[in-house]
Each structure stands twice: as structure tokens, then as C-alpha cells.
Amino acid sequence: MNMTTPIEKRDFKIVGKSVRRDDVLEKVTGEAQYTGDIKLPGMLHGKIKRAAIAHARIKAIDVSKALAYPGVKAVLTHENVPRVLHYGSPHPRSASCTKDQYILDDKVRFWGEGIAAVAAISEEIADEALDLIEVEYEALPAVFEPEDAAQPGAPLIHDVGPGGNLVLDPVRVNRGDVEAGFAEADFVLEGTFAGGRPHPAYMEPNVCIADWDGSNKLTFWTSTQTSFMVRGILAEVLGLPLTKVRVLVDHMGGGFGAKQDLFQHEFLCALLAKETRRPVKMEFTRHETFVAGRSRHPCRIWLKQGFKNDGTLVARDMKLVYDSGAYGSHGPGVTIVGTTAATSLYRCENVRLEGRCVYTNTPINGAFRGYGVVQSYYALDIQMDEAAERLGMDPAELKLKNVVRAGDIAPSGHPIIGHGLEICLKHGIDVLDWKTLRGRDRTPDPKRPHIRKGWGIGCEMHGSSAYPGIKEQGNATVKINEDGTVTLLTGAAGLGTGAHTALAQIVAEELGVRFEDVGVIHGDTDVVPWDIGAFASHTTYLVGTAAKMAAGKVRAAVLERAAMKLQVSPAEVDLSEGKVFVIAEPDRAMTVSEAMGPSRGIPAANIVANGTYEPTKSYSFAAHFTEVDVDIETGIVEVKRVVPVHDVGRVIHPIAAQGQIEGGIQQGIGHTLTEDYVIDKKTGRSLNAGLVDYKMPLSMDMPDIETIILEAAPDPGGPWGAKGVGEDPIIAIGPSIANAIHDAIGIRFHHYPITPEDVLKALREKGA
Amino acid sequence: MRRFEYHRAETLEHASRLLNELGDDSFLFAGGTDLLVEIRERLRRVRNVVDIKHIPGLSDITYDETRGLTFGALVTVGRLERLPLVGARYPNLRAALASLGSIQVRNRATVVGNICRASPSADTIPPLIADGAFVHIYSRTNMRVIPLSEFFTGPGKSVLARGEIVTGITVPPATENNGKAYLKHGRRKAMELSTVGVAVSLTMEDGVCNDIRIALGAVGATVLRAQQAERMLRGTALDAATVKDASAKAMEECTPISNVRASADYRRDMIGVLTGRAIKQALEAFA
Known part of the structure; x- marks a missing residue:
């Protein structure tokens, strides 16, 4: 990895260093306790009966045989659970806007939806009892494609919401005068684009444990990114005050955004535990993470843009349709973010956008890294490549001409800070000597005559924080102990990204203590400050700033106390590397431990400070330069080399940032070439709900990735200028691959995944 | 995962008797890498597993x-x-x-x-x-x-x-004049079921192929021999034109289906490509 730092030179002690994460050892030794590892005395196991039909009314459901099965303790159906209509997403009126879900309903809206739940003394018995539940369905006509669902007269999936199977009213954005823009254009490009249904396939399947105590308080362990949201909705649906619901989450095996919803099994687990008065665990199988988890919204995009002959973009007209699946979940949020994102990336003054989100009788789509933007920027970036081709221009040159610059209005409505994207592009062009690459000898290697090589560029920008959809808030509490060690309390979940390490670095740096002296307490809603959840690439940006604020207050209090002990005024002392000293006489010093601890006549101090931060949004940027090999006989595309150039502001932990970038690229390669969760268009049945036929790239499929991180456009809203990095890398890689394939074989693909069959078919149609 | 009964066989005779006595839904268990997954994924109904790992003499x-x-x-x-x-x-x-x-x-x-x-x-x-x-x-x-x-x-x-x-x-033993290859077509490089697999085993004598066997995987109800293609190749020098024609013949001989991994047409196409490439790779033994 390369890093260049044109910004403020400052002698950081801890920030910017790849300190060792304190969870590494316990994870590699298997000692780390994940939710699924927890066993409570008397714990029962819950399982969910899933519908084998895509759209139906339940006429009758008979659980008598299941209830009588030895070892079964409780069975729940729509007839005996509270009928509370609720939002799928924990961000009501932003990510979700219509309450469209019941815990269990008498209607089935997708194949695989839960229709009953069993608790039994073992997982096997619960599983076997599912087969004893007899269901009589009245089949309803079903729709599986958004085009069909949006037709007048299509079967309606919900009787709430705007109607016509719309999840929300169409999102419309108008800037400038699009018609005038097209009138001014020298040429117009128009195309349709389509995205598949990639699935996050996080390592740790969804899992939760519910336990009610004698005071009717619910303790709930769950693998979630949004523990306070789980607490809130559980309390609301169960009719409890927040003091009676405690949510715990420790280590997580990933989430990638999808673990933000309130899942059906979470309600059912709490209810089964209540019914049986015993702890109940529910853990998804891999199959269930597909059918009952969340995937990326499939989309259809129509994009028409007008260009001048000098490459200036003068009009953009775009219609996007996102497939929400059977429930709203994050459909509204994804549609709003994905649609408004298309105001930016490449400058255009005349923009008309319309985003729709449509219910279909398919599994639920939700939040997923890149949140609607993966889809819209795939179209924008590929069409920019096409414009370059039409103009006879180098795509690097055209993209450089049109990328957003400092001061341009971002999708959030605020001016963009810094020329981040321009700098990323220029840096990649220089490092790779792009002109030479473009002009290289393209004669196939005689040893591999069936291989064609290509290079492509993809650009992206993505916000840290969900503003303006959500008015965000980051909180942190920092306390210092009498031995000089420091405790950070945070509600931010640790999905496995190393967020807690970054937060501890920020606290140590700001306070002036060693990294090793900062402990992090997280994941207990009864203890830590309220948190909005770990999503939207915002933890370092948002909670990091709150932690820095709290640490700053503690530092001031420590200085005051030390000054008192050193018999000087607080302004005369400074604190660095765990030592307080008199600035004028550095030898007059004491350790933080001496400052904090009791001394003759003075007890130890209780210094606690809170930080609360309500930011707007920053944008991170990236340009990915990607090389592919295309086998023109098999259609197989192999990504050979990726040079991702990212601007993420101040880097807190370089290896963690690099890990995010490499991981995003791996996921993005999968989405672009091999990953698609396929739903049968006749029955709505899942055709590859499992890792046997849902193919993510593995280590052996990974190209060389030469990550370059530029600290080019720091955002004053983040700690020392830090911005988000989680979502960015998955966005640019897709179009860079599609553009590289075009460079290799002269064929444009407007969809993903681009399968070997697609490539071969297109090559034949072209007559190659 | 569904429950099943575990039986440990001490001898082949014991294992065989257990299979007979236990009746339907009883399966031998050695590595278990497929069977346990099938039980877990409910792809196979299993009441009994008969473990043969402790039977002597089967590891030679x-x-x-x-x-x-x-x-x-x-x-x-x-x-x-x-x-x-x-x-x-x-x-x-x-x-x-x-x-x-x-x-x-x-x-x-x-x-x-x-x-x-x-x-x-x-x-x-x-x-x-x-x-x-x-x-x-x-x-x-x-x-x-x-x-x-x-x-x-x-x-x-x-x-x-x-x-x-x-x-x-x-x-059977391999000889000096054998050339062999197996090519697998999958969606990724590891942890993958083949979309198409082609194995070739051939014998060259004085520049002439006197025997060749081509076996095609994942393009029929069982693994198939491309026997007509083999006949076209025997007695030739395996020149590019003949290999091309024989590869086309192998495409005719296979009977693939369409599923989520690939369409029948694509599988057939890959038989054509991989047969040619496998023969070429097998001939590298003589290069």
C-alpha cells in the first residue's frame, strides 16, 4: 500500500499507525464469544416454518401435531402472536416509510417467508416439528419482476403504502433545465442498465437469544448493527418501556449493512422465550440467510445524457426502478440515496431523475454496502466511458474533465470539500502511466491466443453518514481511571471492521495516553450511550468525532487536576504519552496515573465526559483502475490487477482502511461477475439459496490489488479530517470491470453479473 | 440438522449386514463431506449411517x-x-x-x-x-x-x-507414450462444482494416436465417453483440424441440461472448447 499525505503535517503518536487490534488474539484462537457461542441453562432452540409458495392467503394452519411432538415447548402462528404493524427498517420515515410488516401474518408474500415458529429442547426436534405443521393455502397470483408489479392491474402485495405496488411515491429530483440541455447537446447517449441480486453472505448467520427474567425484563443477544434500534422496536412491538429491554451484541461476523433490519426471527425468539419462560436461541441456517436475510435491490435503469463535442455534459435524464422484494425494508432509503447520488459524480447542471421502488413476491432486499449507489453509478460511469468512445477520447481524460470538484453541490445539498476525485484519477493515471497502457501493443500472446486484455476505470464518491435522510448523532463517553487507564463507552457495533480499535486510537491520541491504556466497552444498551447504529460508512467519522470531543474534555480535567498537584495553573501544563509536565520545566512532571490516583489527603477522581456530535456529511472518493483477461472461447473474465486510488481523508488505521478497500473490491468483483441470488420467475422459489451455487470469489480468484490511499481532501467534520471508507470500494470496481471488458473485446455490457455465457453470446452476436 | 443413528462397522461383512438389516435410508459413511451436508441441507433422507472408517485394509x-x-x-x-x-x-x-x-x-x-x-x-x-x-x-x-x-x-x-x-x-498402469489431461470449467477456482469437466487419456506411437478416451463430466445423466469423437481421432496425428472436428462431434454426443450453474447450450459449447484444449494439453507430454 502507498500513502501520500499532502495535508497538515502533525506528529501523531497513534493515529495513522496500524496498531494491533485487541480482538485479534481471541478471534484467531477461537476464544471470542459470538452470539451463537452463548449457551444458557435450560435454553430452548427455535426454528421457523417457511412458506413454500410465493403469494397466498393462509386458509388454515394446524399445529396440533407439532405441539404434541415430544420435546416441543411452544408453537407460534399468526393466530397467537401480537398483530402489530411495524417498519422493517429501524430508521422510520427515512429508510422505511410505511409500516408494512407483521410478526406473522395470515398472508404469504414471498417463498421462504416465516409462517410459524417452534421452540423445542433441541434444534433437531424443533426442525423435525416444522414438518408436522399443516398449512392450507389459497394461492394468489404473484409477480416477480418490478416491470410486472408496476403494471396497472398487477396483483397487489400490500394494502398499505401509496398503492400500485409502489413502496414509496416516486423520488423526483430536478436541477436546471433538462430539455434546454439536450437542445444544446451535440450528441445524446441513451441506454438501459440492469443489476442483479447480490447477497452479502456475511460469515456469521443471523442469530439471537432471548431471556426474560423474573421482573419481566427481556435480555436479548443478537448479531445486529443497530442494537438501540432493536431495543426500540422490540419494546414498541412488545409494549415494554426501554428499561425492560436490554440488547447485547459483542463480536460479529460481518453485516455489510444487511443486519440493520428488525428480522422476523428476532420478534419470534422474544415471544417464544416469553411463552415458555425459558431462554430461546434462534440461529439461521445459511439457506435462511438468503431467503430470510437481505440482499441488494435488483434494479433497472434508463439513462439518457447529452454531451457537447468537447466532452461537456449538458443534460442527464435518468429513471431508476429498484426491486424491494416483498417488504419495504430499506427500499425507500436505497431509492432516495441511489437516485439523488446521480445528481453528482460527473458534473451536469441539467438533471432530471426519477427513482421508484416496487414490491415483488420475492425475498426482501435491504441495506447493503453501497446502498443504491452501486446501481446508479454503474450506469453513470459506463455511459461516461461510452461517451469517451464516441468522442474518440481517452476515458481517463473525459472522466477527469467531468468529475465533481470542490464547491460543487453534493447529493446531500452541501458543497463538496476538496478535489478528491480529481486527485485520485490523476494519481492513478500517473502511477500506471495510463497513456502508455492505452496505447499498448494489443496483439494477443501467441501462447494464449484466446486471451484479450483490457483496462478500465471506474469512479465513485460516497458519503460518510446517512444525512440528510437521517439527522445523525454520534455519542461517546470517556472516563479515566485512577491508574491512568481510560475507558471508552460506545454504542457503535463492531462488525469486524476494527471500528473499536480506531475509536480507541482517537481517544488515546486526543487524551495523550498510550493506545494500550484505552479499553472499549460496547454492545450493551443498558450501559453505553445511545447509538444510531454502525452503517453509512460513518463510525469513524461520526462516533470518532464524538469520542475525540469526550477525550478532549477528559484531557482538560486531567490537566487541571495535575496542575493542582504540581502547583501550577492548568495553562502551564501539557499532556503527552501518558505524562503531564510543566511546559516551561519539562522535568517537573507526573504520570497520568499519579495525577489521577489518590495521594495524601486527596481521593482518586471520577472524571467522566460525554461527547455528542451531530454532523452533516462528508464524501470520500475513489478511482479504480482494473485490468481483465477475457477468454474469447469460454467467455470467462478474470480480473488480473486492480489499482484502487482512494481519498478517505485522514487515515486512522492504515491496515484496517486497506482491508476495507480490498474486501470491497472482492465483493464487487463477485457482484460484477459471478454473484446473483436467483429467484425462479415462474414460482418465486430461490434457485441458489446457499453457498454451493451462490459464488463469491475466493482468495484464489483475487487479483493483485495495489491499494493507494491519498489523504487528499480531509473533511473538517471528521476526527483530524477522517472520512468513511467502508462502502466506497464496492462502488467503483464494478464499472471499472465492465469498462475493462469493453477495452478488451469491444463489447459493452450494461448489466451485472456479466457471466461467461453473456460474454460468449455477445461475442458471437458481434461475429468475433 | 435431522437426527440419525450412527453405526460403527468393524468389518466389511459387518457393514454389509448392517446395510441389509437397517434397510432404506441407510448409507455408508467414510469422509462424510457430502453425506453430512446433504443431511444438513435436507437433500437426502438419512436414518442410519454406517461408519466404515474403522474397517482394516481399506486405506492401502x-x-x-x-x-x-x-x-x-x-x-x-x-x-x-x-x-x-x-x-x-x-x-x-x-x-x-x-x-x-x-x-x-x-x-x-x-x-x-x-x-x-x-x-x-x-x-x-x-x-x-x-x-x-x-x-x-x-x-x-x-x-x-x-x-x-x-x-x-x-x-x-x-x-x-x-x-x-x-x-x-x-x-491400469500408465506408459511412456501416454498423454493425459483433465480440464474443469467452473465459476471460480476453488470450492466449486464443475459446470463441465473433460478428461482425456491418449496414447501416441510414432506421431499417431493409436488410442484415446475422452470422458465428459456434468453434461449427461452420468459421466459420458465421447466415443464418436474418439473414433475420429484414433489413427490420426491429432492435427488441429481433426481435433476441431472431433471436438464438434463431442458437442453432439453430450446431453447437458440447463440449471442455475449454466445453460445446456453453454455447457455444450464448453465441451467443444475444453475437448480441444484437453487434447492439446495431453499432447504437451510429448513436447
């Missing part, structure tokens, strides 16, 4: 120049893969072994298990059929040895009667 590997390579039912994929002899004499089998699952799976799975599962896409079957391997079958009344090519009757189905147990495989 022998080779001699007259009878060839013989390995027992408990020989793992990984063990055979790492055997230098296999790499040197049976590079097609070696390639198939190395492409199966992951290192962890290969250290657990047995080759005979891969064969008895009788999947048309099983990696080890095409090279063994191309090499003319034989199957040793134990039964309490009628022990037999049959060509592997006659073992399969359909997807997941074989000629084994209840109580019969495959104890090992014999692959």
Missing part, C-alpha cells in the same frame, strides 16, 4: 507396472493428490483431485466416496473413466470387479445392490 495404496494403481475406499482425495506417482503417471487424475472442494475437504473426503455419490459433475470420475479404471465391489455372496464406465446408471445411481460396498479402485 499400491502400484505396480502390470496391474497399475490400486487404492482403497478410505484413501482420501488429499492423500492421493499429494502422491508423486499420481502427479507423474496420472496427471489427469491429479488435476481432478486438486480441483475438488478445498484443502480441508480433500483431507477428509475419499475418492471412492466421490465416485459412489455418482454425481455427473464429480471431478474424479472423468479421468478414471478415461484411464479405464475398475471398481472392486464387495458383497457377502458375490464379489465382483467391473469397469468404472459400467458402474453408473443415472444421477446419484449406480449398479450397487443393497449390501454391496466398493472397496477400491484400480487404474
Whole structure:
């Protein structure tokens, strides 16, 4: 990895260093306790009966045989659970806007939806009892494609919401005068684009444990990114005050955004535990993470843009349709973010956008890294490549001409800070000597005559924080102990990204203590400050700033106390590397431990400070330069080399940032070439709900990735200028691959995944 | 995961008797890498598993120049893969072994298990059929040895009667003038079921191919021999034009289906491409 730092030179002690994460050892030794590892005395196991039909009314459901099965303790159906209509997403009126879900309903809206739940003394018995539940369905006509669902007269999936199977009213954005823009254009490009249904396939399947105590308080362990949201909705649906619901989450095996919803099994687990008065665990199988988890919204995009002959973009007209699946979940949020994102990336003054989100009788789509933007920027970036081709221009040159610059209005409505994207592009062009690459000898290697090589560029920008959809808030509490060690309390979940390490670095740096002296307490809603959840690439940006604020207050209090002990005024002392000293006489010093601890006549101090931060949004940027090999006989595309150039502001932990970038690229390669969760268009049945036929790239499929991180456009809203990095890398890689394939074989693909069959078919149609 | 009864067999006779007594839904268990997944994923209804891992004598590997390579039912994929002899004499089998699952799976799975599962896409079957391997079958009344090519009757189905147990495989010896290859087409490079697999085993004498066997995986109810293509190639110098025509013939001979992994048309196309490439790779032995 390369890093260049044109910004403020400052002698950081801890920030910017790849300190060792304190969870590494316990994870590699298997000692780390994940939710699924927890066993409570008397714990029962819950399982969910899933519908084998895509759209139906339940006429009758008979659980008598299941209830009588030895070892079964409780069975729940729509007839005996509270009928509370609720939002799928924990961000009501932003990510979700219509309450469209019941815990269990008498209607089935997708194949695989839960229709009953069993608790039994073992997982096997619960599983076997599912087969004893007899269901009589009245089949309803079903729709599986958004085009069909949006037709007048299509079967309606919900009787709430705007109607016509719309999840929300169409999102419309108008800037400038699009018609005038097209009138001014020298040429117009128009195309349709389509995205598949990639699935996050996080390592740790969804899992939760519910336990009610004698005071009717619910303790709930769950693998979630949004523990306070789980607490809130559980309390609301169960009719409890927040003091009676405690949510715990420790280590997580990933989430990638999808673990933000309130899942059906979470309600059912709490209810089964209540019914049986015993702890109940529910853990998804891999199959269930597909059918009952969340995937990326499939989309259809129509994009028409007008260009001048000098490459200036003068009009953009775009219609996007996102497939929400059977429930709203994050459909509204994804549609709003994905649609408004298309105001930016490449400058255009005349923009008309319309985003729709449509219910279909398919599994639920939700939040997923890149949140609607993966889809819209795939179209924008590929069409920019096409414009370059039409103009006879180098795509690097055209993209450089049109990328957003400092001061341009971002999708959030605020001016963009810094020329981040321009700098990323220029840096990649220089490092790779792009002109030479473009002009290289393209004669196939005689040893591999069936291989064609290509290079492509993809650009992206993505916000840290969900503003303006959500008015965000980051909180942190920092306390210092009498031995000089420091405790950070945070509600931010640790999905496995190393967020807690970054937060501890920020606290140590700001306070002036060693990294090793900062402990992090997280994941207990009864203890830590309220948190909005770990999503939207915002933890370092948002909670990091709150932690820095709290640490700053503690530092001031420590200085005051030390000054008192050193018999000087607080302004005369400074604190660095765990030592307080008199600035004028550095030898007059004491350790933080001496400052904090009791001394003759003075007890130890209780210094606690809170930080609360309500930011707007920053944008991170990236340009990915990607090389592919295309086998023109098999259609197989192999990504050979990726040079991702990212601007993420101040880097807190370089290896963690690099890990995010490499991981995003791996996921993005999968989405672009091999990953698609396929739903049968006749029955709505899942055709590859499992890792046997849902193919993510593995280590052996990974190209060389030469990550370059530029600290080019720091955002004053983040700690020392830090911005988000989680979502960015998955966005640019897709179009860079599609553009590289075009460079290799002269064929444009407007969809993903681009399968070997697609490539071969297109090559034949072209007559190659 | 559904519950099942576990039985440990001490001898072949014991295992065979258990299979007979326990009746339907009883299965032999060696590596378990397929069976346990099938139970967990509810793809196979299993009431009893009969563990044969403790039966003596099933872990042997022998080779001699007259009878060839013989390995027992408990020989793992990984063990055979790492055997230098296999790499040197049976590079097609070696390639198939190395492409199966992951290192962890290969250290657990047995080759005979891969064969008895009788999947048309099983990696080890095409090279063994191309090499003319034989199957040793134990039964309490009628022990037999049959060509592997006659073992399969359909997807997941074989000629084994209840109580019969495959104890090992014999692959005829390889000679100096053999050329062999196995090419697998998948969606990624590891942990993958083949979309199409092509194994070739050929013999060259004075620049002329006097024998060739081509076995095609995942394009029919069982692994198939491309016999018409083979006939077109025997007696030729395997020149590019003949190989091209024979590859086209192999495409006609296969009977693929469409599923979530690939369409029938694409599988057929890949038979054409991979047959040509496999022959070319097999000929590199003489380069």
C-alpha cells in the first residue's frame, strides 16, 4: 500500500499507525464469544416454518401435531402472536416509510417467508416439528419482476403504502433545465442498465437469544448493527418501556449493512422465550440467510445524457426502478440515496431523475454496502466511458474533465470539500502511466491466443453518514481511571471492521495516553450511550468525532487536576504519552496515573465526559483502475490487477482502511461477475439459496490489488479530517470491470453479473 | 440438522449386514463431506449411517507396472493428490483431485466416496473413466470387479445392490507414450462444482494416436465417453483440424441440461472448447 499525505503535517503518536487490534488474539484462537457461542441453562432452540409458495392467503394452519411432538415447548402462528404493524427498517420515515410488516401474518408474500415458529429442547426436534405443521393455502397470483408489479392491474402485495405496488411515491429530483440541455447537446447517449441480486453472505448467520427474567425484563443477544434500534422496536412491538429491554451484541461476523433490519426471527425468539419462560436461541441456517436475510435491490435503469463535442455534459435524464422484494425494508432509503447520488459524480447542471421502488413476491432486499449507489453509478460511469468512445477520447481524460470538484453541490445539498476525485484519477493515471497502457501493443500472446486484455476505470464518491435522510448523532463517553487507564463507552457495533480499535486510537491520541491504556466497552444498551447504529460508512467519522470531543474534555480535567498537584495553573501544563509536565520545566512532571490516583489527603477522581456530535456529511472518493483477461472461447473474465486510488481523508488505521478497500473490491468483483441470488420467475422459489451455487470469489480468484490511499481532501467534520471508507470500494470496481471488458473485446455490457455465457453470446452476436 | 443413528462397522461383512438389516435410508459413511451436508441441507433422507472408517485394509495404496494403481475406499482425495506417482503417471487424475472442494475437504473426503455419490459433475470420475479404471465391489455372496464406465446408471445411481460396498479402485498402469489431461470449467477456482469437466487419456506411437478416451463430466445423466469423437481421432496425428472436428462431434454426443450453474447450450459449447484444449494439453507430454 502507498500513502501520500499532502495535508497538515502533525506528529501523531497513534493515529495513522496500524496498531494491533485487541480482538485479534481471541478471534484467531477461537476464544471470542459470538452470539451463537452463548449457551444458557435450560435454553430452548427455535426454528421457523417457511412458506413454500410465493403469494397466498393462509386458509388454515394446524399445529396440533407439532405441539404434541415430544420435546416441543411452544408453537407460534399468526393466530397467537401480537398483530402489530411495524417498519422493517429501524430508521422510520427515512429508510422505511410505511409500516408494512407483521410478526406473522395470515398472508404469504414471498417463498421462504416465516409462517410459524417452534421452540423445542433441541434444534433437531424443533426442525423435525416444522414438518408436522399443516398449512392450507389459497394461492394468489404473484409477480416477480418490478416491470410486472408496476403494471396497472398487477396483483397487489400490500394494502398499505401509496398503492400500485409502489413502496414509496416516486423520488423526483430536478436541477436546471433538462430539455434546454439536450437542445444544446451535440450528441445524446441513451441506454438501459440492469443489476442483479447480490447477497452479502456475511460469515456469521443471523442469530439471537432471548431471556426474560423474573421482573419481566427481556435480555436479548443478537448479531445486529443497530442494537438501540432493536431495543426500540422490540419494546414498541412488545409494549415494554426501554428499561425492560436490554440488547447485547459483542463480536460479529460481518453485516455489510444487511443486519440493520428488525428480522422476523428476532420478534419470534422474544415471544417464544416469553411463552415458555425459558431462554430461546434462534440461529439461521445459511439457506435462511438468503431467503430470510437481505440482499441488494435488483434494479433497472434508463439513462439518457447529452454531451457537447468537447466532452461537456449538458443534460442527464435518468429513471431508476429498484426491486424491494416483498417488504419495504430499506427500499425507500436505497431509492432516495441511489437516485439523488446521480445528481453528482460527473458534473451536469441539467438533471432530471426519477427513482421508484416496487414490491415483488420475492425475498426482501435491504441495506447493503453501497446502498443504491452501486446501481446508479454503474450506469453513470459506463455511459461516461461510452461517451469517451464516441468522442474518440481517452476515458481517463473525459472522466477527469467531468468529475465533481470542490464547491460543487453534493447529493446531500452541501458543497463538496476538496478535489478528491480529481486527485485520485490523476494519481492513478500517473502511477500506471495510463497513456502508455492505452496505447499498448494489443496483439494477443501467441501462447494464449484466446486471451484479450483490457483496462478500465471506474469512479465513485460516497458519503460518510446517512444525512440528510437521517439527522445523525454520534455519542461517546470517556472516563479515566485512577491508574491512568481510560475507558471508552460506545454504542457503535463492531462488525469486524476494527471500528473499536480506531475509536480507541482517537481517544488515546486526543487524551495523550498510550493506545494500550484505552479499553472499549460496547454492545450493551443498558450501559453505553445511545447509538444510531454502525452503517453509512460513518463510525469513524461520526462516533470518532464524538469520542475525540469526550477525550478532549477528559484531557482538560486531567490537566487541571495535575496542575493542582504540581502547583501550577492548568495553562502551564501539557499532556503527552501518558505524562503531564510543566511546559516551561519539562522535568517537573507526573504520570497520568499519579495525577489521577489518590495521594495524601486527596481521593482518586471520577472524571467522566460525554461527547455528542451531530454532523452533516462528508464524501470520500475513489478511482479504480482494473485490468481483465477475457477468454474469447469460454467467455470467462478474470480480473488480473486492480489499482484502487482512494481519498478517505485522514487515515486512522492504515491496515484496517486497506482491508476495507480490498474486501470491497472482492465483493464487487463477485457482484460484477459471478454473484446473483436467483429467484425462479415462474414460482418465486430461490434457485441458489446457499453457498454451493451462490459464488463469491475466493482468495484464489483475487487479483493483485495495489491499494493507494491519498489523504487528499480531509473533511473538517471528521476526527483530524477522517472520512468513511467502508462502502466506497464496492462502488467503483464494478464499472471499472465492465469498462475493462469493453477495452478488451469491444463489447459493452450494461448489466451485472456479466457471466461467461453473456460474454460468449455477445461475442458471437458481434461475429468475433 | 435431522437426527440419525450412527453405526460403527468393524468389518466389511459387518457393514454389509448392517446395510441389509437397517434397510432404506441407510448409507455408508467414510469422509462424510457430502453425506453430512446433504443431511444438513435436507437433500437426502438419512436414518442410519454406517461408519466404515474403522474397517482394516481399506486405506492401502499400491502400484505396480502390470496391474497399475490400486487404492482403497478410505484413501482420501488429499492423500492421493499429494502422491508423486499420481502427479507423474496420472496427471489427469491429479488435476481432478486438486480441483475438488478445498484443502480441508480433500483431507477428509475419499475418492471412492466421490465416485459412489455418482454425481455427473464429480471431478474424479472423468479421468478414471478415461484411464479405464475398475471398481472392486464387495458383497457377502458375490464379489465382483467391473469397469468404472459400467458402474453408473443415472444421477446419484449406480449398479450397487443393497449390501454391496466398493472397496477400491484400480487404474491400469500408465506408459511412456501416454498423454493425459483433465480440464474443469467452473465459476471460480476453488470450492466449486464443475459446470463441465473433460478428461482425456491418449496414447501416441510414432506421431499417431493409436488410442484415446475422452470422458465428459456434468453434461449427461452420468459421466459420458465421447466415443464418436474418439473414433475420429484414433489413427490420426491429432492435427488441429481433426481435433476441431472431433471436438464438434463431442458437442453432439453430450446431453447437458440447463440449471442455475449454466445453460445446456453453454455447457455444450464448453465441451467443444475444453475437448480441444484437453487434447492439446495431453499432447504437451510429448513436447
